[in-house]
Amino acid sequence: MCVPDWMRGQMLYDVPAPAARAGRSTRHSALRRAVGGFAHLLAELLDNETLAARAGLLQRLDPRAKVVGLLGLVLVAALAHRIATLTVLLGAAGVLAAASRLPWRRLAAAWAAVPLFSAAIMAPAMLNWVTPGPALVHLLSFPSGHLGPWRVPSELAVTSAGVWVAARFVLRSVVCVTLALLLSATTRPDRLFRGLRALGVPALFIMLLSLAERYLTLLLRAAEELHLARLSRTIRTGSVGEEQRWVGAGMGSLLRRTNALSADVYLAMIARGYRGEAHPLDSGSWRALDSGFLVATAVLAAGLLWMG
Numbered sequence: 001m002c003v004p005d006w007m008r009g010q011m012l013y014d015v016p017a018p019a020a021r022a023g024r025s026t027r028h029s030a031l032r033r034a035v036g037g038f039a040h041l042l043a044e045l046l047d048n049e050t051l052a053a054r055a056g057l058l059q060r061l062d063p064r065a066k067v068v069g070l071l072g073l074v075l076v077a078a079l080a081h082r083i084a085t086l087t088v089l090l091g092a093a094g095v096l097a098a099a100s101r102l103p104w105r106r107l108a109a110a111w112a113a114v115p116l117f118s119a120a121i122m123a124p125a126m127l128n129w130v131t132p133g134p135a136l137v138h139l140l141s142f143p144s145g146h147l148g149p150w151r152v153p154s155e156l157a158v159t160s161a162g163v164w165v166a167a168r169f170v171l172r173s174v175v176c177v178t179l180a181l182l183l184s185a186t187t188r189p190d191r192l193f194r195g196l197r198a199l200g201v202p203a204l205f206i207m208l209l210s211l212a213e214r215y216l217t218l219l220l221r222a223a224e225e226l227h228l229a230r231l232s233r234t235i236r237t238g239s240v241g242e243e244q245r246w247v248g249a250g251m252g253s254l255l256r257r258t259n260a261l262s263a264d265v266y267l268a269m270i271a272r273g274y275r276g277e278a279h280p281l282d283s284g285s286w287r288a289l290d291s292g293f294l295v296a297t298a299v300l301a302a303g304l305l306w307m308g
Contacts, residue, residue, distance in 0.1 A: 063195025133161030
């Protein structure tokens with residue numbers, strides 16, 4: 001709807017005509033993308049609590065057993081040099097995800113994003129200038145053997161050895177991210193921190209992790225409300241420079257809130273007798289299922305290391 005004429009005199013920005021707005025209707029501003037990103041991250045954080053409360057295999061395990069078992073498999077993935085070994089590890093992670101009732105869309109998101117970043121990092125390793133080997137695809141030729149002042153090989157090509165190295169790196173990244181996702185999505189943060197503390201992680205590190213987990217959601221919600229307040233008072237989309245300046249000002253405002261919140265939280269902790277370490281009410285107990293899980297992961301790790 002067009003704004004009435006009696007309101008136009010009090011407006012700082014005039015409203016463009018419908019025809020002028022038609023070209024902008026499909027363009028999302030940086031402000032709207034930021035709000036969507038905040039909302040998506042908040043939904044992911046809240047969804048982890050729901051997943052950790054499901055009746056799955058990993059949810060029933062003691063956090064100490066999960067930390068030792070899954071991080072041991074991550075170590076095996078980091079040491080593995082064969083594609084077959086990494087494929088078996090990925091299959092084992094998929095079985096654990098199914099037994100823990102983890103939604104496949106969560107795994108699909110990780111499996112879609114990680115290979116893109118890994119492939120971008122390993123793209124130079126596929127070239128014969130980095131990894132020599134038989135050429136698969138010829139890209140460029142340099143008959144003179146020079147590229148400006150530098151002496152280079154006569155051609156630039158993708159090698160089979162380079163493709164093998166890149167594929168192994170991408171598969172290793174997918175396996176490690178999948179195992180880490182299983183650990184974080186099936187364990188409540190307080191139980192995960194308690195398991196890390198029981199394994200000897202310093203109390204100061206655990207305290208910083210717990211505070212970051214507790215107040216990250218709060219700060220994200222404050223940032224989202226800040227952006228929504230701006231959007232609710234915006235009649236038309238400003239220029240890119242205007243929106244960038246406003247986003248910078250919003251970051252400064254959020255930083256001031258963060259400093260004030262940290263001071264209030266520290267004083268509240270001191271007032272309640274905090275002396276450097278939190279003591280949970282639920283201490284947990286070790287069961288036969290936890291021992292069986294550790295034995296199974298140890299056997300799997302030993303077999304995969306024997307495979308190479």
